[in-house]
Amino acid sequence: MLFKTLGLAIAFSPRAQALLCEAARLKKLFQAQLILIHVGKKGQEEERVMSKLLAMAGLQPDEVVLSWRAGDPAREILNACHEHNIELVITGALKKEGFIQHYLGSVARNILRRSNCSVLTIIQPALIPEPFRNIVVDASEESALRETLTASCSIGRLEQASWLHVVREIKLYSLTMATAAQASEDEYNRLRQQLINQEVDSVQQLLMTIPHKGLKVNIKVIAGKSGFETAQFARQKKADLLIVHAPQRKFSFFDRLFPHDLEYVFADLPCNLLVLRHGQGKEKSYE
Numbered sequence: 352m353l354f355k356t357l358g359l360a361i362a363f364s365p366r367a368q369a370l371l372c373e374a375a376r377l378k379k380l381f382q383a384q385l386i387l388i389h390v391g392k393k394g395q396e397e398e399r400v401m402s403k404l405l406a407m408a409g410l411q412p413d414e415v416v417l418s419w420r421a422g423d424p425a426r427e428i429l430n431a432c433h434e435h436n437i438e439l440v441i442t443g444a445l446k447k448e449g450f451i452q453h454y455l456g457s458v459a460r461n462i463l464r465r466s467n468c469s470v471l472t473i474i475q476p477a478l479i480p481e482p483f484r485n486i487v488v489d490a491s492e493e494s495a496l497r498e499t500l501t502a503s504c505s506i507g508r509l510e511q512a513s514w515l516h517v518v519r520e521i522k523l524y525s526l527t528m529a530t531a532a533q534a535s536e537d538e539y540n541r542l543r544q545q546l547i548n549q550e551v552d553s554v555q556q557l558l559m560t561i562p563h564k565g566l567k568v569n570i571k572v573i574a575g576k577s578g579f580e581t582a583q584f585a586r587q588k589k590a591d592l593l594i595v596h597a598p599q600r601k602f603s604f605f606d607r608l609f610p611h612d613l614e615y616v617f618a619d620l621p622c623n624l625l626v627l628r629h630g631q632g633k634e635k636s637y638e
Contacts, residue, residue, distance in 0.1 A: 355438060
């Protein structure tokens with residue numbers, strides 16, 4: 352299966368029950384092991400609350416692994432992912448960051464920026480979860496295009512999604528510089544359309560080698576800041592899941608001063624967000 356081990360970062364908050372219900376659905380969907388990660392006090396009362404949450408989500412105690420942690424929430428959740436070889440960690444997050452959250456970083460966004468495994472951030476968890484039916488995929492990362500499309504098609508088929516929108520970015524700067532001095536407006540538009548057609552053809556050719564029977568696929572080519580434009584497209588399509596590939600390097604404080612493309616998505620989540628990390632590293636813990 353796509354993800355064999357799931358982790359859920361769970362706090363005793365008003366949304367805890369809904370997040371656990373979402374995780375229980377995904378556990379069944381992926382036929383995966385589920386590890387619950389709670390950073391905070393462990394006592395009889397806390398164990399009683401956890402047992403009640405499990406029962407309300409239709410989970411038996413022997414169906415999950417409990418990881419009780421103490422310390423900084425983001426660091427301990429990341430360490431638990433490392434220790435338990437978690438392939439997908441599930442978190443809840445507010446839809447939009449405020450100014451202070453943006454610069455200091457919420458727990459969910461710290462995990463998004465630093466995790467060595469894939470991360471699913473759910474912005475509106477439900478007690479009766481719904482499948483992801485309208486999925487947008489950011490396919491801008493050329494080096495991971497096949498892996499991203501393969502994983503996205505697999506999820507779309509499992510969820511019996513209505514649509515899988517594949518978004519590709521084209522670089523118009525070089526075209527503009529090359530044609531600005533000599534090409535007419537008609538010639539520029541013709542070349543631009545040619546670039547778009549080439550991108551669509553390349554995705555279609557790749558999809559022919561990836562199982563996606565039953566999925567309706569829409570290929571959208573955009574130009575501009577890919578993270579921002581992709582988020583806008585997901586919002587316009589009323590997507591319930593946006594899938595992106597994690598960058599090669601970890602995010603740093605400077606990404607918030609000079610934003611990486613994905614920072615536009617993190618700052619104002621258009622919908623639930625899945626950040627895929629292929630070849631997941633398990634080489635370190637988070638001190």
